[in-house]
Amino acid sequence: MWASARKKETLGELEAAGCRTIDLDVNDEGSMTRAVHAIEAEHGAIGVLVNNAGYAQSGAIEVVSMERVRRQFDTNVFGLVRMTQLVLPRMTGKVVVA
Numbered sequence: 001m002w003a004s005a006r007k008k009e010t011l012g013e014l015e016a017a018g019c020r021t022i023d024l025d026v027n028d029e030g031s032m033t034r035a036v037h038a039i040e041a042e043h044g045a046i047g048v049l050v051n052n053a054g055y056a057q058s059g060a061i062e063v064v065s066m067e068r069v070r071r072q073f074d075t076n077v078f079g080l081v082r083m084t085q086l087v088l089p090r091m092t093g094k095v096v097v098a
Contacts, residue, residue, distance in 0.1 A: 002039055026053045026079025027071075036086045045090040051080040 003014045004024035011021040024035040039046055054076040057068060088094075 004035055026083060027074050029082070032079075032083060032086055036083075040090055045093070046087045047091070049083060049087045049091070051083055053079050053083075 001018070002020045002022060003011050004022045005011050006023065006025045008021045008023045011019070015021050022035050022038060023031060025031040036046070055072065057064065057072055
């Protein structure tokens with residue numbers, strides 16, 4: 001079993017429980033591909049992906065800057081989609097050319 005975080009040193013409890021850990025930032029394409037390739041190289045296809053990166057922000061919509069909204073969507077939506085795209089081809093056994 002693997003766990004990931006932008007700062008893998010925050011995963012000490014999971015590591016102590018026997019989980020393998022790896023750096024992975026869903027806002028960094030290189031970080032995502034390196035993590036997926038490292039795990040697939042060792043284990044083959046990834047069997048389960050839990051996309052739990054994300055955060056909430058508060059504030060009245062008229063005062064939340066579009067920069068903050070875009071950053072949140074990059075993490076909460078586009079990060080989830082991209083991780084799924086990276087994992088799914090080997091998970092399903094289908095080669096996808098993009």
